Amino acid sequence: MSTIDYSEKIPNNVNLSEDRTLQRALEHWQPNYLQWWRDMGPDGSNGFDVYLRTAINVTPEGWANFDHVKMPDYRWGIFLAQQDENRKVNFGEHKGESAWQEVPGEHRANLRRMIVTQGDTEPASVEQQRHLGLTAPSNYDLRNLFQINVEEGRHLWAMVYLLHKYFGRDGREEAEALLQRNSGDQDNPRILEAFNEETPDWLAFYMFTYFTDRDGKFQLNALSESGFDPLSRTCRFMLTEEAHHMFVGESGISRVLSRTAAIMKQHGIEDPEEVRKHGVIDLPTIQRYLNFHFSVTIDLFGADQSSNAATFYSTGLKGRYEETKRDDDHLLKNNQYKILDIANGQLVEREVPMLNALNEVLRDDYIRDSVAGVARWNRVLEKAGLAFRLVTPHKAFNRHIGTFASQKISPDGRVISEAEWAANVRNWLPSEEDRAYVASLMGRVVEPGKMANWIAPPPVGINRQPVDFEYVRFN
Amino acid sequence: MNAPEQIVLIRQHLIDPEVCIRCNTCEETCPIDAITHDSRNYVVDPAICNGCNACISPCPTGSIDHWRTLPRTAAYSLEEQFSWDELPVQQEVPEDSAVETPAETAVEQALADGMQINAAVSPTSAIAPWSAAHPYINLYLNKNPVTATVAGNYRLTAADTESDIHHIVLDFGNQFFPILEGQSIGIIPPGVDENGKPHYIRMYSVASPRSGEREGYNNLSLTVKRVVSDHDGKAVRGVGSNYLCDLQKGEQVQVTGPFGANYLMPNHAGSNILMICTGTGSAPMRAMTEHRRRMFAKGQPLDGKLMLFFGARTPEELPYFGPLLKLPPAFIDMHLAFSRQPDQPRAYVQDKIREAGAAVTALLGGDTYVYICGLKGMEAGVMEALREACSAAGMDWAAVHAKMVKEGRFHVETY
Ligand SMILES: Cc1cc2nc3c(=O)[nH]c(=O)nc-3n(C[C@H](O)[C@H](O)[C@H](O)COP(=O)(O)OP(=O)(O)OC[C@H]3O[C@@H](n4cnc5c(N)ncnc54)[C@H](O)[C@@H]3O)c2cc1C
Ligand code: SF4
Ligand code: SF4
Numbered sequence: 001m002s003t004i005d006y007s008e009k010i011p012n013n014v015n016l017s018e019d020r021t022l023q024r025a026l027e028h029w030q031p032n033y034l035q036w037w038r039d040m041g042p043d044g045s046n047g048f049d050v051y052l053r054t055a056i057n058v059t060p061e062g063w064a065n066f067d068h069v070k071m072p073d074y075r076w077g078i079f080l081a082q083q084d085e086n087r088k089v090n091f092g093e094h095k096g097e098s099a100w101q102e103v104p105g106e107h108r109a110n111l112r113r114m115i116v117t118q119g120d121t122e123p124a125s126v127e128q129q130r131h132l133g134l135t136a137p138s139n140y141d142l143r144n145l146f147q148i149n150v151e152e153g154r155h156l157w158a159m160v161y162l163l164h165k166y167f168g169r170d171g172r173e174e175a176e177a178l179l180q181r182n183s184g185d186q187d188n189p190r191i192l193e194a195f196n197e198e199t200p201d202w203l204a205f206y207m208f209t210y211f212t213d214r215d216g217k218f219q220l221n222a223l224s225e226s227g228f229d230p231l232s233r234t235c236r237f238m239l240t241e242e243a244h245h246m247f248v249g250e251s252g253i254s255r256v257l258s259r260t261a262a263i264m265k266q267h268g269i270e271d272p273e274e275v276r277k278h279g280v281i282d283l284p285t286i287q288r289y290l291n292f293h294f295s296v297t298i299d300l301f302g303a304d305q306s307s308n309a310a311t312f313y314s315t316g317l318k319g320r321y322e323e324t325k326r327d328d329d330h331l332l333k334n335n336q337y338k339i340l341d342i343a344n345g346q347l348v349e350r351e352v353p354m355l356n357a358l359n360e361v362l363r364d365d366y367i368r369d370s371v372a373g374v375a376r377w378n379r380v381l382e383k384a385g386l387a388f389r390l391v392t393p394h395k396a397f398n399r400h401i402g403t404f405a406s407q408k409i410s411p412d413g414r415v416i417s418e419a420e421w422a423a424n425v426r427n428w429l430p431s432e433e434d435r436a437y438v439a440s441l442m443g444r445v446v447e448p449g450k451m452a453n454w455i456a457p458p459p460v461g462i463n464r465q466p467v468d469f470e471y472v473r474f475n
Numbered sequence: 476m477n478a479p480e481q482i483v484l485i486r487q488h489l490i491d492p493e494v495c496i497r498c499n500t501c502e503e504t505c506p507i508d509a510i511t512h513d514s515r516n517y518v519v520d521p522a523i524c525n526g527c528n529a530c531i532s533p534c535p536t537g538s539i540d541h542w543r544t545l546p547r548t549a550a551y552s553l554e555e556q557f558s559w560d561e562l563p564v565q566q567e568v569p570e571d572s573a574v575e576t577p578a579e580t581a582v583e584q585a586l587a588d589g590m591q592i593n594a595a596v597s598p599t600s601a602i603a604p605w606s607a608a609h610p611y612i613n614l615y616l617n618k619n620p621v622t623a624t625v626a627g628n629y630r631l632t633a634a635d636t637e638s639d640i641h642h643i644v645l646d647f648g649n650q651f652f653p654i655l656e657g658q659s660i661g662i663i664p665p666g667v668d669e670n671g672k673p674h675y676i677r678m679y680s681v682a683s684p685r686s687g688e689r690e691g692y693n694n695l696s697l698t699v700k701r702v703v704s705d706h707d708g709k710a711v712r713g714v715g716s717n718y719l720c721d722l723q724k725g726e727q728v729q730v731t732g733p734f735g736a737n738y739l740m741p742n743h744a745g746s747n748i749l750m751i752c753t754g755t756g757s758a759p760m761r762a763m764t765e766h767r768r769r770m771f772a773k774g775q776p777l778d779g780k781l782m783l784f785f786g787a788r789t790p791e792e793l794p795y796f797g798p799l800l801k802l803p804p805a806f807i808d809m810h811l812a813f814s815r816q817p818d819q820p821r822a823y824v825q826d827k828i829r830e831a832g833a834a835v836t837a838l839l840g841g842d843t844y845v846y847i848c849g850l851k852g853m854e855a856g857v858m859e860a861l862r863e864a865c866s867a868a869g870m871d872w873a874a875v876h877a878k879m880v881k882e883g884r885f886h887v888e889t890y
Pocket of ligand 3: 243490494495496497498499500501502517533534535536537538539
């Protein structure tokens with residue numbers, strides 16, 4: 001079993017102290033990282049005692065260790081899931097070979113690119129969320145925000161370790177660059193578009209953690225199937241942390257819905273304007289936020305057809321979601337997949353070689369998972385006796401990548417004109433007014449147990465603590 | 476034996492589908508693959524789950540910490556669980572039925588997995604003392620053992636004696652391995668048996684208290700007897716015990732556990748502990764005694780009595796003889812029985828129990844917890860001696876015994 005070595009500056013379970021060169025390189029990177037955290041991490045959080053989950057080893061009992069931690073002192077470490085000695089490459093041309101412990105020379109460039117792209121998303125979300133601490137709807141939510149932030153920071157560490165350890169000088173340069181790009185920076189933005197969007201308010205934050213962190217679940221899951229074992233092990237451990245982020249989103253929206261539903265029932269009102277007068281978020285606004293975050297996030301999976309995706313798969317670098325649980329030949333040379341296209345002004349399905357459509361395969365898996373969660377949100381409305389239901393928009397709606405990038409498609413999946421789009425876009429995507437209204441509700445509530453008016457308390461606390469537990473102490 | 480058939484209840488582990496976010500963490504975490512999912516729900520297979528709790532704290536939502544007591548025959552199937560939108564409510568449980576905890580189902584599972592279990596034949600409590608600290612169990616199993624380093628290994632019994640008993644200290648570094656007095660651990664002997672299968676796990680009681688063999692260190696100790704002949708006296712070389720007794724300092728050992736959720740000590744002030752053991756059966760007794768001794772030394776309130784019956788052939792073969800003699804009589808009432816002392820009649824623990832009959836029954840009538848540990852052969856004699864002592868004092872042993880078993884106050888561990 002692997003333990004985490006806390007005696008060093010950089011907690012790790014990769015025997016860092018045995019590789020002096022690597023240790024020095026990472027110790028050199030660390031001050032820049034800490035400087036980045038000071039500049040870009042959560043606003044004004046230094047010195048807070050936060051009830052955080054920290055890994056003390058990577059077994060079930062060890063990685064979920066709860067205690068109050070002074071904010072910048074979180075032990076950002078390098079943790080890889082336990083090694084499975086017999087692990088194989090499970091797909092592609094190398095199927096059946098032992099998993100690689102070193103980077104195969106011919107796949108070096110592709111692997112590095114994948115790791116850099118993944119690594120770039122991690123600090124980005126910290127940057128996107130940095131102002132949210134000032135408007136947290138409760139002490140409990142503030143704690144959840146910080147937990148997410150420190151874990152995203154740690155995920156950056158995980159990728160930087162891979163770059164340093166396995167990619168030599170190029171890797172070190174890429175690791176530096178990860179700290180130089182910043183979300184939304186005009187001159188030096190983050191690589192993927194969704195990670196340059198702002199997360200201006202808590203509704204957006206919950207949507208982001210529900211939808212966009214779920215992208216993380218699927219990407220990490222596909223990478224954890226990788227034939228390159230250190231990447232696989234890193235991602236497997238990251239996945240255990242990603243779960244909490246999705247939880248924050250899923251339960252956050254449930255709580256918003258539940259509060260809105262309660263107000264609607266209490267006053268017997270349905271009209272959104274009326275609902276807003278009571279200081280809660282009306283359901284159509286929630287739907288528009290959902291449309292936005294869903295469509296922006298599914299862009300993250302890339303173009304519907306991609307020869308890169310085919311190469312990553314065939315060379316054993318990146319698998320499918322739950323690759324080893326699928327019963328096909330794991331080579332996919334003769335398989336087809338249906339993707340969407342436009343013909344005669346209509347959406348049509350078209351069969352293409354599956355290897356080229358692997359981005360679409362992952363996107364569709366993601367969509368199924370997201371839709372199931374939206375159905376769970378609807379149960380909140382159903383239980384409250386409301387007729388309104390949230391729906392996920394069509395997957396061609398509001399896309400900026402792939403076949404539909406230059407097309408206008410309605411949320412119900414019709415190809416429409418620019419004029420129809422322009423006439424309706426305010427009903428489909430959050431308008432400036434919507435955002436301003438939601439922003440007007442944001443105010444800081446930090447007294448333990450108290451909630452902002454627009455959100456219901458969580459049904460259970462973190463680690464079975466009561467809801468009014470002092471999750472964050474301000475000192 | 477015409478008693479009505481008892482309904483056997485289980486504590487079924489369920490996931491709340493309303494709160495679960497389908498993140499897969501539990502499925503990834505469960506050491507024995509008891510969790511599965513379909514496109515709708517994550518569910519726990521009642522035939523596999525042993526209640527080890529490994530999945531509880533990693534679950535980000537708390538949705539996995541739900542338990543329902545119900546007749547084993549009515550356990551919710553996977554299909555039922557897949558169809559749920561909500562958790563069913565707890566049904567009323569028929570009184571007087573036997574509750575089988577997942578830990579017990581774990582015993583059945585352990586047998587199937589080729590693990591060794593406690594061989595006690597006398598009734599023994601299926602629950603721990605009410606004031607016992609809460610144990611961790613099954614953190615590490617065959618599939619994911621933990622590696623410990625030998626920090627010490629020395630012979631406890633005099634070199635010129637036949638009985639070779641070792642005191643072995645295992646260090647867990649900064650790995651999580653919480654242990655309570657009375658629990659045991661599993662050792663995986665390296666190599667394979669004659670059928671080419673890996674050796675089954677050998678169990679050993681922990682001889683050190685919860686705070687470590689060396690206080691404040693993450694280590695524990697074992698008391699291991701080198702088996703050189705089988706129960707019939709035929710020469711054999713025991714696989715596990717010889718492996719352990721021959722270990723050198725610094726070597727690494729594959730460990731599973733912790734095991735045991737019942738054989739635990741009471742922690743409330745005023746509780747008395749009556750210990751009866753032979754040979755390596757002294758391990759858990761040493762752990763409990765040492766825990767109380769450390770409390771005593773720190774001046775913590777401890778008005779309960781400790782009484783020990785301990786048997787060996789000679790003082791030289793009695794593990795921990797020296798340190799035992801240093802304990803003040805005010806701290807522990809000690810009765811040692813030697814069966815091969817020259818110029819002395821043979822004495823066994825049961826003889827000493829009879830001799831001290833009045834003190835024993837006085838203790839049995841109070842807030843007392845009984846622990847018996849050692850070779851299986853000692854059980855019958857000890858039980859008989861307790862019965863005799865009681866009847867001499869006008870007490871109904873059968874009733875006292877049954878009550879103690881039911882209340883988590885009578886614990887037998889023999890092997
Ligand atoms: C809950 C529990 C706690 C235990 N705690 C301890 C402990 O603290 N210290 C300790 O030394 N042992 C303890 N044991 C016993 C231990 O697990 C092994 O059974 C013992 O060490 C023999 O294992 P082995 O692999 O050396 O012998 P094996 O290779 O398993 O057996 C060789 C032969 O010896 C016989 N045999 C097995 N055990 C004994 C024995 N004790 N005396 C004589 N013959 C035997 C077997 O029937 C077999 O024929 C405990 C057992 C259980 C179930
Ligand atoms: S309690 Fe243990 S065995 Fe049961 S599902 Fe959880 S991890 Fe698996
Ligand atoms: S870990 Fe918890 S939330 Fe995640 S799937 Fe399992 S029960 Fe559901």
